[in-house]
Amino acid sequence: MNEHLKPSVLDQPNSYVGKTVRRPNAKRLVQGQGTFVDDIELPRMVHLAFHRSSFAHAKIVSIDTQGALAMPGVVGVFTMDDIREVITPWVGVLDHLKGIKSAEQWPLANGKVFWQGEPVVAVAAVSRALAEDAAEQIFVEYEELTPVTDMSTALAPDTPVIHPELGDNLCFHRVVDSGDVDAAFADAAAVVEDTLHFNRHTGVAMEPRSIICDYRTAEGELTLYMSVQCPHMSKNIFAKHLGIDENKVRVICKDVGGSFGLKIHTYSDEMAAGAIAVVLGRPVKFIADRLESFVTDIHARDHLVKARAAFNSRGELLAIDMDDLTGVGPYSVYPRTSGIELNQVVNLTGGPYKHTSYRADGKVVFQNKNVMCQYRGVGHPIAVAVGEHLMDLGARKLAMDPVAVRRNSFIPDDAYPYTSPSGSIYERQSHHQCMDKLIEIMDYAGLRSEQARMRDRKTYRGIGFASLIEVTNPSPAFYGVGGARIASQDGCTIRLDPTGGITATTGVTEQGQGTETIIAQVAATAVGVPIEQVRVLTGDTEIVPYGGGTWASRGAGIGGEAALQAGKALKANILDLAAAILQAKPDQLDVRGGAVVDLATGNERMPLSELGRIAYFRGDTLPEGVQPELVATRHYTQRQFPFVFTNAAHACHLEVDVETGLVNLLNYWVVEDCGRVINPKLVAEQTRGGVVQGLGPALYEECLYSQEGQLLNGSLADYLVPMAAEMPDIVVDHIETPTGTSELGAKGVGEAGTAGAPAAVMNAINDALGPFGVTLTHMPFTPDKILKGLGKA
């Protein structure tokens, strides 16, 4: 049979790819039998608590640890001077972000503190409670320095420079100027402009950041039990800065209680835990409590954007011109940097559209607030909200329907592959199909007539749209070229066990999104075994192939392809062996349902359990020269494009109570194109969860700081996250445009929901408030802001 006539292994009738199958790890989680880091107890383990800076910017005059040392159960009290011998500082820069700079960051304050919550002194005690008791007996004398909190004045000449050695408070500056922006605006039929504010918020993973560092002095080996997305990156970072041979550092990542991008960064307190474990030679546990999480987990967003757009009279977008200013706290976070989010905003704004003129000027500045870095969606929510707000303003100015302006401005279907004015390359997108399907499933015409009827009764409903692109399946262009040892390739090893089942190990990781299920589906399909006989192992750097883990929506697309190729390779080995045993030809056989069968008839020739028995225990019966190889490993690097972009169309339907300012979310629809859908349920649930993580910051979530740099609402009682009662049901539908970069054809889906929701909500609120001539662009859209906009507060 010619190669191209062979049906793909993915399209076989018994394929698991494209089907909703249950998650094999769900059962233990519903029974409370997960293993989160805090569930692990080791002999002689000590617990850390920190004295943290109460000031945003101060010099440390003196530290008195005597009282703490005398407290019961205390094993050690550590300032930076006490661990300086065993750990080196780090700097969060990447070579390919031209000009990015940051200061050396230390695990504990090194003479100065730069944000409220920065760890200053660590206490190790036999219990967390005793460590906290002792931490209260630490007295630090501070000399307050002027805090730099307002990002809009961070670069002003009279503003103090946070790190004098850097010369100024500018972390990173990027400019794109493509086409002829001035000419486009000069010739435009309509020009619109606005200023948008994106609130600082944070991830609030239900399981706080957690780590156990177990240093064995005899072997000089460090085992880290961590709640992370990228075990191999953590292995590299801890080895490098603790001066331990990387081969002697093992990261074990069992269940992770949510992460959303929070758990891919280098945190001072976790690095301090590593250093203290080396000093003490015994296991050290640090579990952030919720209050610590609010002042130390990376924050997200915090952007001020001034943007304008030019349209022709047909409602086609001609040009976007924007300035973005973002405050990232006192350091660029290591090793991914705090420049990536701005980079994405600059790359992606106006992404779905065919305009050829684009100018963006983005500045990242330092400030004395908690650090800001990559969180689910990384820059996308800003890029999408800016672009989609401009589209709505254009539609309004031209008296056109917002959907018509989008349709007229989309990149034409026949223009792919397409290079955007910011230089991004899109393999193929389906904006028109997604929008068409969205309009159909939401009954747009019906909603518009209902809206008009309701307005007559003084009820104000709004419909908001967001078309978007999402960066997934990154190539080494994301981090590797910048010098960070964060793998963009991933591997999968699949072994046929003597029972006839298979065991797959993969470098991509599971935080609840269903990675292990996806790998099981692909591996089962590729090898030809029932999914019940597949075991998937992730998260242990001594077991799994070297890989990047899970970030930038890469788990299914990169890890899935590696699993597919490993499965195919194992199957070929199985068929070779079976042919030798059965005196047949490998290409006359197939593996289906856990058995070797005749390719043509499907008749069973030998169950895999029998093949396994012979291979592993009765090699003496095999023909001369036949050596079974029942383990196969394959790796996959996506390098055809810098990223594989997905696209989606969102719509939000809501009601604004113009008396109270409350927003009631009525409906939400998403039509998503993530390429080949491996598991429809998991795709839908990633999308829904992602949407809600976009709805939260659009309506409720904000880290509120005082002018002095004090976080004002750093508890879960004060910081509002979405609850069940406020969230709508979310309808998810699909268009499938598989990527040609891999045989699997899957793109990512983890972040698109978060990318689109703030834009859709903002546009819906402004649509609802249209009769009042009110346009709101300052997130979150809280009742007080809405009432103020209406002139009622």
Add this chain to the structure above:
Amino acid sequence: MTSPIAITIRVNGEPASRAVEPRLSLADFLRAEGYTGTHLGCEHGVCGACTVRVEGRTARGCLTLAIQCDGLEVETIEGATGNGRVADLQEAFIENNALQCGFCTPGMLLTADELLQDTLSPSRTEIREHLSGNYCRCTGYQSIVDAVEQVARKRAERS
């Protein structure tokens, strides 16, 4: 600090006796006894991950002191799994993928079970209201509501 006080709590039907500091929370007590299905998400009574049953009603394990439970019956997710109380909910959660990371899930299940004990056929709105003391950051809640609604229907049919 006050001296430890000897208490006995019947956890999942078995007595757990220990001398505890008065400040020790029930959640910390349970976790130290090995019932690690009780999770700590905020330790200030908001997120609901530490929800357990005390004398048959749900309570925040982080806001309840262990000494308050001296002589009382406490049930954790391990107990509710063992006696089958939430078996149908657990099955529906898996079927509907009403959990992702699983950290909130034990508390969510016990809270949902209490709703279904008190209300035979709750509406989706009632389910959403009742679950609003339990945060989930992964799912967006819809699949949880679907699962609870499905179990409510099945339990109503049986009764």
